[in-house]
Structure formats: structure tokens, C-alpha cells
Amino acid sequence: MAPPSSSDSSSDHLPEALLKTLGLAVLERVGTGDTFRLIGNPPLWWATTFKTSPESPIAVGPLAPFLQHFLDESETAWRDNHDRVVRSGPWSHRDLTSILHQFEATALTASHRALLLIERIDERFDSIQQLLQQARDQRLHHIDQVKTHERTQTSLTGSLAIATQERDDLLALLQHLDLAAIVTNQEGRVTFASPRCLAWIECPSTTVIGQPWEQSLPIDSADRKQLRQAWKAAVPQRSRHSIRFAGTTPRWIDYEIHEDPQSSERRIILLHDRTEVHHLRQQLNHQMQFHDLVGRSPAMLQIYQLVRDVARVDSTVLIEGETGTGKELIARAIHYSSPRKDRPFIAANCAGLTDSLLGSQLFGHKRGAFTGAIDDHHGLFESADGGTLFLDEIGDIPTSVQTSLLRVLQEKEITRLGETHPRKVNVRILAATHHNLNEDVIRGTFRADLLYRIRVARIHLPPLRDRRDDIPLLVQALLGQVCATTGKAITDLHPDGLRLLMTYAWPGNVRELKSAVEFAVISARTACLMPSDFPEELHRTRRDDLPPASQESQHAEPKAQLLQALQQAQGNRTEAAKILGISRATLYRRLLAHHIDVAE
Amino acid sequence: MIQKKICLLGGFAVGKTSLVRRFVTGMFSELYQTTIGVTIEKKTLLVGDQDVTLMIWDLYGKDDFQNMRESYLRGSSGYILVADGMRRSTLDTAEALHQLAQSTLGPVPFVLIVNKADQLKEWEIDEATLARLRHKGWLVFTGSAKTGDGVPELFVQLAQKLLEAA
Numbered sequence: 001m002a003p004p005s006s007s008d009s010s011s012d013h014l015p016e017a018l019l020k021t022l023g024l025a026v027l028e029r030v031g032t033g034d035t036f037r038l039i040g041n042p043p044l045w046w047a048t049t050f051k052t053s054p055e056s057p058i059a060v061g062p063l064a065p066f067l068q069h070f071l072d073e074s075e076t077a078w079r080d081n082h083d084r085v086v087r088s089g090p091w092s093h094r095d096l097t098s099i100l101h102q103f104e105a106t107a108l109t110a111s112h113r114a115l116l117l118i119e120r121i122d123e124r125f126d127s128i129q130q131l132l133q134q135a136r137d138q139r140l141h142h143i144d145q146v147k148t149h150e151r152t153q154t155s156l157t158g159s160l161a162i163a164t165q166e167r168d169d170l171l172a173l174l175q176h177l178d179l180a181a182i183v184t185n186q187e188g189r190v191t192f193a194s195p196r197c198l199a200w201i202e203c204p205s206t207t208v209i210g211q212p213w214e215q216s217l218p219i220d221s222a223d224r225k226q227l228r229q230a231w232k233a234a235v236p237q238r239s240r241h242s243i244r245f246a247g248t249t250p251r252w253i254d255y256e257i258h259e260d261p262q263s264s265e266r267r268i269i270l271l272h273d274r275t276e277v278h279h280l281r282q283q284l285n286h287q288m289q290f291h292d293l294v295g296r297s298p299a300m301l302q303i304y305q306l307v308r309d310v311a312r313v314d315s316t317v318l319i320e321g322e323t324g325t326g327k328e329l330i331a332r333a334i335h336y337s338s339p340r341k342d343r344p345f346i347a348a349n350c351a352g353l354t355d356s357l358l359g360s361q362l363f364g365h366k367r368g369a370f371t372g373a374i375d376d377h378h379g380l381f382e383s384a385d386g387g388t389l390f391l392d393e394i395g396d397i398p399t400s401v402q403t404s405l406l407r408v409l410q411e412k413e414i415t416r417l418g419e420t421h422p423r424k425v426n427v428r429i430l431a432a433t434h435h436n437l438n439e440d441v442i443r444g445t446f447r448a449d450l451l452y453r454i455r456v457a458r459i460h461l462p463p464l465r466d467r468r469d470d471i472p473l474l475v476q477a478l479l480g481q482v483c484a485t486t487g488k489a490i491t492d493l494h495p496d497g498l499r500l501l502m503t504y505a506w507p508g509n510v511r512e513l514k515s516a517v518e519f520a521v522i523s524a525r526t527a528c529l530m531p532s533d534f535p536e537e538l539h540r541t542r543r544d545d546l547p548p549a550s551q552e553s554q555h556a557e558p559k560a561q562l563l564q565a566l567q568q569a570q571g572n573r574t575e576a577a578k579i580l581g582i583s584r585a586t587l588y589r590r591l592l593a594h595h596i597d598v599a600e
Numbered sequence: 601m602i603q604k605k606i607c608l609l610g611g612f613a614v615g616k617t618s619l620v621r622r623f624v625t626g627m628f629s630e631l632y633q634t635t636i637g638v639t640i641e642k643k644t645l646l647v648g649d650q651d652v653t654l655m656i657w658d659l660y661g662k663d664d665f666q667n668m669r670e671s672y673l674r675g676s677s678g679y680i681l682v683a684d685g686m687r688r689s690t691l692d693t694a695e696a697l698h699q700l701a702q703s704t705l706g707p708v709p710f711v712l713i714v715n716k717a718d719q720l721k722e723w724e725i726d727e728a729t730l731a732r733l734r735h736k737g738w739l740v741f742t743g744s745a746k747t748g749d750g751v752p753e754l755f756v757q758l759a760q761k762l763l764e765a766a
Contacts, residue, residue, distance in 0.1 A: 064640075065640045065642075065655055066638060066640055069672075069674070069675060072674070072675070073674070089637050089638070089669060090636050090637030090638070091637050091638045091639070091640070092637065092638065092639040092640070093640075100639075102636075102637070125636060128636060129633075129634060129636050132634050132636060132665055132666070133633065133634045136612050136613060136661075136663070136665070137632075139612075139663070140613055140632075147686075
């Protein structure tokens with residue numbers, strides 16, 4: 001059965017209608033050259049683009065330069081490979097009114113006929129171009145961003161390099177100047193600590209940065225208070241103050257606080273290590289002063305060394321010297337230089353006490369041991385356990401106590417009065433006397449075996465008249481003490497005043513000198529001590545007038561003088577001794593010698 | 601009259617179309633419009649005493665989205681490599697396209713123009729790099745499609761080389 005004629009008719013016209021709908025111009029190659037003929041009616045754009053005659057064969061090459069190129073490219077497909085379809089890709093061409101349009105050409109072989117299809121693709125091209133434009137715009141934008149980031153990075157890297165260089169230069173400068181530095185923000189937290197500073201405070205930067213500066217420094221509360229006040233005070237503070245950094249290597253540090261030039265609320269703390277200067281100063285002070293002893297005469301320097309030597313051992317030491325030469329100060333210096341320095345130092349004066357009273361005081365007693373012993377009482381030996389017991393005026397102790405003392409030294413144990421069992425004690429004995437104990441031994445008033453026990457080491461203190469060069473230093477030190485006590489501001493000593501002090505014999509030694517200075521300070525009307533400010537006896541007695549005073553005279557003061565001093569001190573023995581420039585023990589001894597009642 | 605086909609090769613947005621437009625029409629547009637496919641322009645120059653018509657094939661820029669069709673190069677007597685002075689990577693693209701052109705066309709004359717000389721401060725391509733290329737025998741121009749600097753010289757120089765090679 002034949003298909004309906006209407007269908008046959010529409011089939012015949014289908015390709016043409018299809019080409020028309022697609023807007024394609026179909027050309028068939030005529031022969032083997034560049035000549036083509038249009039198949040069917042060309043699309044409408046053909047007539048506005050190319051000048052051709054529908055009936056005549058068309059030379060395609062001259063229509064557009066690109067088509068000429070495409071014909072060459074398509075030749076192999078038409079000639080050798082009939083299955084191949086060659087597509088030109090988009091190309092632009094101006095129409096007869098110079099408007100640019102987009103085209104695409106396709107070369108293929110169908111039914112042994114070489115065909116060239118030309119399509120105007122304006123609409124499709126626009127959408128593709130739009131898409132590609134977007135993609136490329138985005139790519140360009142991304143490139144711009146990358147470039148901006150790279151520039152920023154380069155700029156920051158450059159800035160960082162400059163900042164690092166400046167920081168390194170600054171640190172090198174600080175290093176060269178032997179300076180450490182801390183920078184704090186407005187809240188007082190550390191924002192920068194130089195490597196030298198970190199080394200001094202023995203902390204890594206991670207534990208310091210961001211912390212309050214006060215907590216970052218290894219200083220004691222007093223230094224912290226001082227530093228806090230300085231930090232809060234108006235800056236700049238160029239004056240330097242000293243603080244001490246604790247740590248494995250303690251340091252003495254001077255500090256300066258400055259305002260950050262770039263921010264008034266930030267502070268720059270500059271630290272200078274002055275440890276070496278401090279040590280040198282300390283050494284210098286040691287040359288002039290040892291503990292509370294003042295003097296740099298060769299004799300005193302020798303004594304300082306002797307004190308250091310005996311402090312290292314635990315031997316008993318006998319300190320000899322006239323009254324007022326500072327025997328107790330030597331005993332204290334030995335104790336506080338010794339390993340026992342953290343244990344008690346107890347001084348006992350053995351003069352003017354009865355044997356039972358002294359025995360009780362030294363060894364303690366049991367309740368009921370004697371009349372008035374209402375309670376158990378431990379003695380000075382027990383109180384000084386682990387430390388040092390200084391027995392002053394040991395030459396004056398009664399024989400019975402000497403025996404007990406000898407037992408303590410031998411056995412290292414004491415027995416309280418009224419008890420029978422001994423108690424172990426660990427006490428170092430330092431003894432002092434103004435006596436010549438050798439003579440006392442010959443006279444039989446002092447036990448020889450006790451003398452040898454206590455005189456394992458001996459230090460002889462020279463009288464002040466034998467070290468007159470120390471008088472200016474002593475006066476300076478005493479002036480400081482007396483002014484602090486009295487509240488008077490004495491800043492100078494008149495040369496005539498010093499001459500007076502240098503020529504006086506000082507039978508009462510340093511104690512007498514101290515009394516004289518105290519008297520002068522009280523008497524002074526100006527800031528400079530004048531000769532007239534000093535006590536009368538200094539003017540009366542010249543050095544040359546005095547007898548050699550290698551041994552203290554037991555009757556140095558007449559009875560009337562002793563009584564006057566007692567009256568002046570309203571019976572207070574300590575004050576009276578001070579007035580006379582002698583020790584309390586010496587006063588007692590002299591009162592006894594003059595048969596003056598010693599009862600308080 | 602002598603007619604020569606030349607191609608402009610380069611990465612995308614380096615200014616190939618702008619250079620052609622500046623050369624053919626003397627105009628420039630700030631608006632970037634990407635080229636798809638091929639646009640062919642024609643311009644006749646007087647080189648020495650000879651008129652030379654250049655068929656200038658402005659090819660789309662090479663990037664990840666469009667690859668260069670070797671077939672477009674066929675028949676070219678020479679080519680112009682275009683790079684953007686502000687993007688170092690476009691010089692690498694130009695060098696890669698040079699390799700492609702050399703393998704397709706053989707040793708035909710070519711010139712390189714580093715475009716956008718009006719923004720010299722932003723350039724990533726330094727003089728040392730250009731000196732290196734010149735040392736290799738490349739004819740290197742710097743110029744600007746925006747200002748027109750170096751554009752006529754670029755085409756004239758290539759035309760001269762084409763005549764010398766002919």
C-alpha cells in the first residue's frame with residue numbers, strides 16, 4: 001500500500017523546511033574547486049551578508065577570508081574521508097551594513113555530495129560569550145585579589161622585616177649599653193621584655209608577656225612597693241633606684257621608668273645591672289665596717305679576718321680588751337658570721353652576781369631549789385641551745401661557777417640547780433674579759449684548766465687610742481645613729497672638733513666616744529658640731545697628760561664622780577654607766593671597789 | 601599588492617582585540633569583551649615602497665576554557681605574541697603559544713608585545729626578563745593599546761620582517 005500523497009508531498013519538503021527553521025545555508029560543492037551552489041532557499045540573513053546570485057554558482061572563498069581558510073581545512077574531509085565532519089568554530093564577519101555577526105561553518109559529505117553548511121549563530125554565540133565572559137571576569141577578579149593579597153603580604157613582610165631589623169638593632173643597642181628593657185601597656189601588663197631581661201629574671205617570654213609587670217619581676221615586697229610607686233608616679237623618671245632580683249644569680253638592678261613616646265599610657269622600664277658595682281661597694285664597706293664594727297685601721301682589718309676565721313669553727317673564743325672597746329660586738333660578729341647565726345645569741349654579764357644567782361642564771365633551777373625558786377626555770381645555756389652564749393666579764397665569775405662551767409665545756413651538759421640529772425646542750429661559748437687571766441690564774445682567782453678551755457682562740461681588741469685613724473669613721477657612723485635617735489640633723493663636724501677628738505685619750509674607748517658624740521649632738525645649736533659642744537673632760541685632759549692605759553685602772557673615776565653619775569641618772573645603773581662612758585659591768589665593779597651599794 | 605596573514609596569540613584579556621582595534625581603527629574601549637573564535641581584520645601598510653595588506657587574525661585568548669586550534673595558524677606568515685605586563689603568567693602563556701606556533705608554522709617572523717605599558721608601576725614583568733628574551737633573539741616591544749604607544753611600530757616591524765622573510 002502506497003503512503004498517502006499528502007505525506008509524500010510533506011516528506012519532499014521536509015529537508016528544506018528543516019534548513020529554513022535552523023537558519024542554515026546549505027551549499028553543495030560544484031566540482032573540486034571553491035565553487036558551490038546553494039541548495040534550496042538560503043536563510044534570510046544570507047542576502048544581507050553576502051552578495052550572491054541564487055542561480056549562479058558561488059565562489060565561496062572570496063565571500064569571507066575565514067571561509068577561504070576553512071575550505072582549505074575541509075578539503076581532506078571532502079576528498080579523502082567522507083565520514084569526517086569538519087567544524088570551523090565561531091568566526092566573525094561583518095554584513096553588508098558593517099554589523100558584526102557570528103557564524104559557524106561545517107563541512108561534510110552526504111550521499112557522495114560535498115556539502116558546506118553555514119550557520120549564523122548570533123544568539124547562541126551571545127549566551128556562550130556571556131558565560132565565558134563571566135568566567136573570565138571572575139578569573140581576572142581572582143587574579144586581582146591574589147595580586148592584592150600578594151602585595152599586602154609583600155608589604156607586611158617588608159614591614160615585618162623592617163620591624164625585625166629595628167628590633168634587632170634596638171636589642172643590639174640595649175645589649176651594647178648593658179641594658180635590659182620592659183615595655184608595659186596602659187594596664188601595666190608586659191608587652192615586651194628584652195632577651196637580657198628574660199635572662200635576668202630567669203623566665204621564658206611566654207610566661208612574662210601579658211602578665212602584670214609586678215608579678216614578672218623576682219623582687220621582694222619592699223622593692224615591689226618602691227617600684228609600684230615609681231611606676232605610678234609622673235614620668236619620666238630619670239633618677240635611678242636600686243632593687244634586688246632574686247634567682248639563681250641574684251642581681252642588683254638600677255631602674256629608670258620612661259613614658260613611651262608613642263603612647264603616654266605605656267611605660268618603658270630600663271634596667272641596668274649594677275651587681276658588680278654593688279659587690280665592689282660592699283667590699284669597700286667591708287673594708288670600713290664589719291657587722292656593727294667600724295674601722296679600717298690595720299689592727300681592725302686583722303680582727304675582721306680573725307672573726308671570719310673563728311666563725312667557721314666551733315671553738316671557744318676569748319675576747320680581750322679594755323672596757324668600751326666593743327667586745328660584745330665582736331662576739332655578735334662571730335655568731336652572725338657562723339653557721340649558728342639562725343639560732344639564739346645570748347649575752348650574759350658575769351660580773352657583780354653571787355655564785356648562786358649566776359649559777360641559776362646560767363644553768364637554771366628546779367622549783368624549790370632555793371628560797372624564792374617558785375617555779376622551774378631554765379638557764380641561759382638551755383636558752384642558747386644550738387646558738388651562742390657570750391659570757392662577758394668571765395674573769396669575775398666565782399670559783400664554784402667556774403667549776404660548773406668547766407664541766408659544761410667538757411661534757412656539753414648542764415645540771416639545773418636542785419636537779420640531779422644532767423641535760424645535754426649544744427652551745428658555743430664566747431667569753432670576754434678586761435682582766436689579765438694569766439695573772440688571775442697565778443693569784444688563784446681563776447682556774448687554769450678553765451682558762452685553757454675558753455682560750456682556744458683569742459681576739460685582742462685594741463683600745464681606741466691605738467687606732468685613732470678610725471675616729472673620723474667612728475664619729476661619722478655614730479653621728480648617723482645619734483641623729484636618727486634624737487631627730488637632730490647634724491651634717492658636719494668642725495675641724496677643731498675633730499682635732500679635739502683625735503687628741504683625747506679615750507679611756508672609755510668607743511663607748512666613751514659614743515657618749516661624747518651623743519652629748520655633743522644634744523648640745524649642738526647648729527648643724528655643725530663645734531669643739532664646745534663636746535663634754536668638758538675632753539677639753540681638760542690631753543692625750544699627753546694621760547698615763548699609759550694598757551690596763552684599766554679600777555679607780556679611774558673618783559667616788560664622787562661615780563655618785564654624781566648615779567645621781568644624774570636617778571639611780572639607773574645603765575644610764576650612769578653611759579654617762580661615765582663605761583660598761584654596766586665596769587660600773588658595778590667600780591661601785592664595789594668604792595664600797596657603794598650596788599643594789600638597784 | 602602583497603597580502604599576509606598574521607595571527608595575534610596570547611592569554612585571555614591581554615589586549616589582543618584592543619591592539620588590533622587600536623591599529624585598524626585608532627580606537628580603544630575600556631570595556632573588556634572576551635573574544636570567542638576568530639575575528640579577522642584587514643589593514644594595508646606602506647612598508648618601504650610596498651603596500652602590504654595584513655590579514656590580522658585576532659584569535660581568542662588561550663585559557664582553561666578555550667584551547668588554541670592549530671588549524672587557525674595555518675597559512676600565517678608571522679604572528680604577534682601578546683602578554684600583559686601586569687600578569688607574569690601571561691608571558692609564560694605567550695612562550696607556550698610561541699612553541700605551538702613554531703611547531704605548526706616553522707621559523708616564521710614574530711614579535712612580542714608586552715601590553716599595558718600605561719600601568720608600568722603595576723607590572724610584574726621586569727626589564728631583566730625582557731632582556732633575557734631579547735638575548736634569545738626575540739623582537740620585544742612594550743606598548744599600550746590604551747594610549748597607542750608602540751602599536752603601529754609593532755605591526756610595521758612585523759610587516760618588515762615578513763617582507764624580509766619572503
